[in-house]
Structures are given as structure tokens and as C-alpha cells.
Amino acid sequence: MHGGLFILIMWRRSLSAGYRCFGPKGFWGSHAVRRCSAPALPAGRITALQAVDLWKTHFWESGVTEPDHSSHYIMAHLLGGKTIESLEQAKLTELLSREKTEQMWKLCTRRLSRMPVQYVIEEWDFRGLTLKMRPPVFIPRPETEELVELVLTDLEMKPGTGVGADAQQTCMEVGCGSGAISLSLLKSLPELIAVAVDQSQDAVDLTAENALWLGLQDRLQVYHLDVMKEKLLSLCSPVSTLVSNPPYLFSDDMLLLEPEVIRFEDHAALDGGKDGLKVIKQILTLAPQILSNKGRVYLEVDPRHPPLIRRWVEANVEELHYVETRHDITGRPRFCILQKGKSNKDHKLDLD
Amino acid sequence: MSRLLQFLGGMCRVSSRVIWRGSPGISSLLRPLPPGLTCVLAAGKKDLVDLSVLNEDELEEQFVRGSGPGGQATNKTNNCVVLKHIPSGIVVKCHQTRSVDLNRKRAREIMREKLDVENKGELSEVLVKKKESEVRKQEKRRKANEHLERKRLFKESLAADSRSGNDTV
Numbered sequence: 001m002h003g004g005l006f007i008l009i010m011w012r013r014s015l016s017a018g019y020r021c022f023g024p025k026g027f028w029g030s031h032a033v034r035r036c037s038a039p040a041l042p043a044g045r046i047t048a049l050q051a052v053d054l055w056k057t058h059f060w061e062s063g064v065t066e067p068d069h070s071s072h073y074i075m076a077h078l079l080g081g082k083t084i085e086s087l088e089q090a091k092l093t094e095l096l097s098r099e100k101t102e103q104m105w106k107l108c109t110r111r112l113s114r115m116p117v118q119y120v121i122e123e124w125d126f127r128g129l130t131l132k133m134r135p136p137v138f139i140p141r142p143e144t145e146e147l148v149e150l151v152l153t154d155l156e157m158k159p160g161t162g163v164g165a166d167a168q169q170t171c172m173e174v175g176c177g178s179g180a181i182s183l184s185l186l187k188s189l190p191e192l193i194a195v196a197v198d199q200s201q202d203a204v205d206l207t208a209e210n211a212l213w214l215g216l217q218d219r220l221q222v223y224h225l226d227v228m229k230e231k232l233l234s235l236c237s238p239v240s241t242l243v244s245n246p247p248y249l250f251s252d253d254m255l256l257l258e259p260e261v262i263r264f265e266d267h268a269a270l271d272g273g274k275d276g277l278k279v280i281k282q283i284l285t286l287a288p289q290i291l292s293n294k295g296r297v298y299l300e301v302d303p304r305h306p307p308l309i310r311r312w313v314e315a316n317v318e319e320l321h322y323v324e325t326r327h328d329i330t331g332r333p334r335f336c337i338l339q340k341g342k343s344n345k346d347h348k349l350d351l352d
Numbered sequence: 353m354s355r356l357l358q359f360l361g362g363m364c365r366v367s368s369r370v371i372w373r374g375s376p377g378i379s380s381l382l383r384p385l386p387p388g389l390t391c392v393l394a395a396g397k398k399d400l401v402d403l404s405v406l407n408e409d410e411l412e413e414q415f416v417r418g419s420g421p422g423g424q425a426t427n428k429t430n431n432c433v434v435l436k437h438i439p440s441g442i443v444v445k446c447h448q449t450r451s452v453d454l455n456r457k458r459a460r461e462i463m464r465e466k467l468d469v470e471n472k473g474e475l476s477e478v479l480v481k482k483k484e485s486e487v488r489k490q491e492k493r494r495k496a497n498e499h500l501e502r503k504r505l506f507k508e509s510l511a512a513d514s515r516s517g518n519d520t521v
Contacts, residue, residue, distance in 0.1 A: 069429050073450070082450050117429050125450035142431060142452035143423050149453070249424055256420075260427045270424050303421055329415055329452065330422055 036062040038109045041102065045095040048075055052084070052092075055108045062112060065258065070117050074107045077121040082130075114259035126180040129187060132213065133178060137206045138269035140180035143328040144245050147300050147335055148184045150326060151243055154296060155189060158240070168193055171241040172290060174227055174283055175199075177269060179207030179220075181243055186216045193219045195236050199226035200266055227282050231289075238292035245300040246279040248272040276302050280309065281316075284338070288319035291340040296323070303332040313338060406464055412436045413456070435459040442466050 039058055046054075052071045059067035072084040078100055081087045096104070110120045118124040118133040125131070126140045127148060133139060155169060169192050173182045176196035186194055198204050204224045211217040223235060249270045254262070261270070272278050280299060287297050297320070301309065306325040313320050321343040328334035414434040420426065432447040433455040444466065446459035465478050473479075 066429055073429060083447060085447050086449075116427050118427075125454075127453045128449070128451055138424075139427055141423055141427070145451065145453040245424075247424070249421075253421070253425060257425060258427070261425070265427075300423065302423065328422070329413070329456075332422060334423065 036064075036112045038105060038112060041105055045098070046101065047095055048079060048092045051075060051096060051101065051104050055104070059108075059111065064111060064114065065260070066117075070111050071108070073117050074111065074120060075104060077123075078103055078107070082125065115264055116260045119264060127184045129180075129184055129214065131178050131180060131183070131210045132206065134202070134206055135264045136266040136269075137200065137203045138177040138265055140178060141245075143330075143334055144181065144300055145184075146326075146328055147243065147245060147298060148181055148188075150335055150337065151185060151241060151298050152188055155185075155192070155241065169241070170195065170236060170239040171243060172232070172236070172239045173197070174232075174242070174244040175203075175246050175269065175279070176207045176222065177203050177245075179210040179222075181245065182207070182220055183210055183214055183216055185243075186219050187214065195221045195223070195239070197223045197225040197227065197232070197235070199224075199228075199268060202266070203269075227279065227286065232286055233289050235290075238295065239290055240292055240295045241298070242283070242287055242291055242295065243298045244283055246272065246283060248276045248280060248300070248302045248305065250274065250276040250302065272302075275308070276305065277308065277312070280305070281312065284309070284313060284317055284320060287338070288317065288340055293341055295340045297336075297338040297340075299336045299338075300334060301336055303334065306333045306336055309336050406460055406467070410438050411463070412438060415452070431455055433459045435463055437463060437467065440467065440470055442470065 039054060042054075052075050055074075056067050056071040059070055064070060076082060076084045076087060079087055079091060084092070107120050111117060115135075116139060118139045119135045122133055123130055124133050124139060127145050131140070151171070155171075158169070169189075171182070171185055171192055171194045173194065173196040176182055176198045179196065182194040182196045186192055196207055198207065201224050204222050207220075207222045208217070211220045211222070221236075225232070225235075247268065247270050249257075249272055251271055251274050253276075254267065254271055257270075272280065280301065283299070284297065291297070299309075310322040310325075313322055319340055320338050321341065323337040323339050325333050326335040326337065412435070414436070415432075429450075431450060431452045432445065433452065435444045435446070435456075436442070437444075442463065444459045444463045446455045446462065448458055449455055469478050
């Protein structure tokens with residue numbers, strides 16, 4: 001009964017997602033739109049590995065990117081694992097039930113339309129946490145795992161701010177999406193409380209859902225708020241940490257995005273304006289008002305941004321100084337750290 | 353050397369741009385782990401405390417991330433991490449989780465184990481533990497066999513008694 005209901009829901013979602021696929025070039029504006037159809041369901045029973053191979057080939061022939069990974073992740077998910085490597089060989093060579101085969105076909109057909117794997121299986125992992133995923137809420141990128149590491153490194157070294165050793169540290173996140181950053185910080189730091197905002201109601205809902213799912217809802221407040229239009233000041237008392245993976249793509253670059261991104265993810269979570277700095281500048285303008293003294297801002301940005309941000313802050317935000325630029329796992333300049341207060345050179349006479 | 357060539361041959365099949373670089377984010381990986389995470393990592397490894405310490409300068413990491421700005425601009429699910437230890441040529445590939453962060457940590461754990469075996473040979477803790485477990489298994493088997501043998505002999509003696517009837521005192 002339950003299985004039948006699941007398939008019904010899958011069909012409804014698939015129909016609304018649409019079945020248009022794109023040729024190997026993948027430009028969303030191109031006329032080369034191919035209607036890709038799924039291979040027929042096998043007449044007899046097949047093993048998981050056979051299903052994986054069949055779909056891997058079909059994805060490849062249809063121009064779907066990452067044909068092997070897509071097929072692997074979907075099958076692993078159906079068999080209760082995270083990756084195909086984590087499953088026992090015995091399980092992979094067992095014959096699939098009719099129900100499982102139909103589920104594989106349904107999910108892989110969604111992938112045929114270039115729907116990201118994370119939306120197809122409706123979940124993904126971030127620093128070891130499993131989070132629910134739902135279009136069009138932005139899917140966390142692997143680079144952002146390092147942003148969390150940077151924040152943790154600093155927060156763990158700090159004693160509690162304010163009077164008393166057990167004074168609570170508060171972190172604010174702008175543009176929380178699925179909640180990946182805030183929830184990851186909360187999981188790693190049992191004493192932390194977090195406030196997260198997003199201009200998308202879908203994102204706010206998903207973050208709240210993930211918080212509940214992970215049992216972290218008591219330490220997280222989520223608000224529907226657009227930083228371009230509203231103040232953050234009223235939400236909570238000054239925070240020690242402000243973190244964000246704001247939309248930072250250059251508007252022109254939006255045209256070059258692969259179908260997975262441009263067709264399914266919220267453009268407002270990606271487009272940072274002509275120079276990609278629209279939202280970043282706003283966050284940095286508001287930062288001094290919500291940060292406690294010596295509080296820090298951690299941003300993920302486009303590789304071209306760090307020197308631009310440094311210059312802009314020096315000229316426009318007196319109360320913030322640029323601390324450093326950090327690189328991501330691929331070696332690109334990716335993270336900017338700034339601090340409230342004068343630069344260290346001017347701190348000689350400060351006693352606190 | 354041939355292993356490296358084989359590996360390089362494998363790498364050439366990858367169409368996206370592959371980046372070989374010295375291990376980035378050294379400090380973030382060597383910093384003391386937050387309490388929760390330490391417990392998780394230590395759970396299966398609490399016996400192996402004396403493994404060789406990894407020198408990040410001797411490691412190179414590979415990620416398949418493609419060209420372009422990366423980050424928000426792309427959504428790739430390939431989170432495989434390949435870690436190479438330059439001095440010994442040992443290569444570890446990890447795709448056990450869906451999180452790059454965890455794959456990097458896990459790859460380093462596996463590398464430490466392999467280096468331990470490589471460096472300490474017979475004395476490697478990994479091998480010692482393995483041997484101990486083998487010895488325990490053999491002991492168990494031996495005892496089980498002994499037990500079965502005693503049962504068999506006992507049954508036989510019972511059968512012999514009943515055959516000879518009341519002659520035996």
C-alpha cells in the first residue's frame with residue numbers, strides 16, 4: 001500500500017518537472033532540445049548492477065553529465081546506502097524486486113531531465129550530516145564544507161564571549177538555503193545558538209524541516225527576511241559570528257550555467273548582480289550593526305572577489321577590517337574573513 | 353614507479369580538469385577535532401593510537417572539479433578524493449561518503465594505516481592486531497574441535513558399553 005502511494009507521488013512530481021532534456025552541449029537557450037525517453041522496463045528481473053549499467057549507458061547516450069555517478073547514487077539510495085561503494089557485493093548482485101526496479105526507473109527518468117541527483121533522491125550530505133533537498137532550494141556545494149571548517153577553527157579557540165565562562169555564542173547566517181552551514185555548526189558546537197535568514201520562503205521551510213529532522217530545532221531560529229530590504233538588527237542581540245554563502249555569481253555568467261543549475265535551482269540564490277557583489281556589499285554594510293566587537297564575518301565568494309572586497313571595505317565600511325583570504329580545496333581564492341573593529345595594527349593600546 | 357604510471361594512465365581517462373596540488377587546508381585538518389567528531393572517528397579506531405603521523409607536506413590530493421569558477425556555478429556529485437603520499441608512492445582513493453570533507457578525513461585515516469604497515473612492517477599495529485585476531489580465531493577453532501572430539505569419544509564409549517552388555521563392571 002505504502003509502495004503504491006510512493007510511486008503515485010513520484011509520477012506527479014515527474015510530470016511537473018517536465019521531460020525535456022538537452023543535447024550534450026547543455027546550453028539552456030539552445031534549440032537543441034532532445035526529448036529523451038527512458039528505456040523500457042525489463043521484462044524479467046535484473047540485478048542492481050545490471051540496472052546501474054543500463055542506466056549509466058542511457059545517461060551517457062542522452063548527454064546527461066556524470067552518467068556513472070548519477071546511476072550509482074540513485075541505486076545506492078534505493079538500496080538504503082549512501083554510496084555504491086558502501087554496499088555489499090551480495091546485495092548488488094541480488095535480483096531486484098519489481099517495486100525496486102520501478103522506483104529505479106522513476107528516479108532515473110527524473111535525472112534524464114537533468115534534475116540534479118540531490119533533488120532526485122531528495123537528500124544529500126554535508127560534512128557528514130544528511131539533509132533533505134527540494135527544488136528550488138540551493139544545493140550545498142563541497143567548497144562550502146570548508147567555510148564551516150574556518151568558522152569552527154576560530155570558534156573553538158575562543159572562550160565564551162561576554163561575562164562568565166558559559167556565556168553563549170551566537171552565530172547568524174544570511175541566505176541559509178537548506179540550512180547546511182548553520183546546522184553543521186550547531187552539530188559540531190553543542191553550546192552554540194544560531195539565527196538564520198533567507199529571502200525564500202521555500203528555503204526557510206526546508207531549513208526548519210532539516211533542523212527538526214536533526215533534532216537541532218531548539219538552538220536555531222529561522223526567519224523569512226530579505227537583507228536587501230530589511231534590517232537584521234532586530235532579530236537578536238549582537239553576534240560573534242556572521243557567516244554567509246550569498247549569491248555571488250556575475251549576472252553574465254548565469255547564461256553559461258549547466259542545465260542542472262539553471263533549470264532547477266533558485267536563481268535568486270545564485271545571481272549576485274553585474275559584479276556578483278550586490279548581496280555581499282549589503283551584508284558587509286549591515287555587519288557592524290549586528291556584530292559584537294571583534295566579531296567576524298565569513299563569506300564564500302567568487303574567486304575574483306577577494307581583492308575587490310578588500311578595497312571596497314577599506315573605502316566604505318570603516319568599522320570592518322579585512323583579515324584574510326582563504327582558498328578552497330581546488331586552490332581557488334574562495335573565502336573572505338573580516339573583523340569588526342580597527343585592524344590589528346591599531347590595537348596596540350586596546351586592553352581587552 | 354609502474355604504479356604511478358598506471359595511475360597517470362587512469363587519470364588521463366578523466367575528461368574534466370584534474371588538479372594535483374599540495375594538500376590545501378592543512379591547518380583545518382590538523383587542528384584538534386571538535387569533541388563530537390573525535391568520538392565518531394575514534395569509535396572504530398580506539399585501539400590504533402600509535403599510527404604514524406601524517407605529514408601534509410608529503411601529500412598530494414586530487415579532486416575532479418572541472419574548469420570554470422566552481423562553487424555555486426556548478427553542481428557536481430563526484431566527491432571522490434585521491435590522496436598520494438609522494439615519498440612512498442602509496443595512493444589512497446576514497447569515495448565512501450557523499451561528503452568531500454569526510455572522504456578527505458577517511459582517506460587520511462586509510463593512508464595512516466597503510467603507512468604504518470609500510471613503515472613498521474611486522475611491528476605495525478595494524479598487522480599486530482590482525483595477527484592477534486587470527487590467533488584468537490585459531491584458538492577458538494582448536495577448542496571447538498577438541499570439544500567435538502570429546503563428545504565423539506564419549507558417544508563411542510557409551511555404544512561400546514551397551515554392546516558388551518553386563519560384562520563390564
